Amino acid sequence: MSRNAVKHTTCSAEETLALAEQFAQKLKKGDVLRLEGDLGAGKTTFVKGLARGLGIQDESGIKSPTFVIMHIYQGRLPLYHFDLYRLEGALDMESIGLDEFLGDPNAISCVEWADKAPDIFPSGSYRIRMKSVSENEREIIIE
Ligand code: ADP
Numbered sequence: 001m002s003r004n005a006v007k008h009t010t011c012s013a014e015e016t017l018a019l020a021e022q023f024a025q026k027l028k029k030g031d032v033l034r035l036e037g038d039l040g041a042g043k044t045t046f047v048k049g050l051a052r053g054l055g056i057q058d059e060s061g062i063k064s065p066t067f068v069i070m071h072i073y074q075g076r077l078p079l080y081h082f083d084l085y086r087l088e089g090a091l092d093m094e095s096i097g098l099d100e101f102l103g104d105p106n107a108i109s110c111v112e113w114a115d116k117a118p119d120i121f122p123s124g125s126y127r128i129r130m131k132s133v134s135e136n137e138r139e140i141i142i143e
């Protein structure tokens, strides 16, 4: 594990929400979060916690944007929420114009399934790796 990686273990979805809510406090305009982990690892749950931390009102509307690719929520800062699950290859990335939004200096961008496109991320992006350990336990490495 690299030097600036911090490992957390949460024991419920609520704990993951709280971790992300707290993490959101240190985010600044232009920050990019790469979320990695299998289906059910808790990526969308983490994004909900970010939304909470950014003062976004209707958290119930936050779902993986699997079909529309991107959602925008308005809080203390705008939060862009992407999901690359259904995308195939680099061509798709360019054709959907992801690069126009990613790293927008006035917003925070978070990307589920970021490992599908490791090359598109600006250096200095946060990388958040999530893994199911048991039904309610998740390992979350933030670097
Ligand atoms: P992903 O976006 O990675 O596919 P989701 O956040 O949509 O994952 O789903 C995670 C599921 O796992 C939710 O049903 C959530 O309630 C459940 N869960 C159980 N324990 C945890 C935990 N510790 N952290 C996050 N989610 C958890």
Ligand code: MG
Pocket: 043, 044, 063, 064, 112
């Ligand atoms: Mg998801």
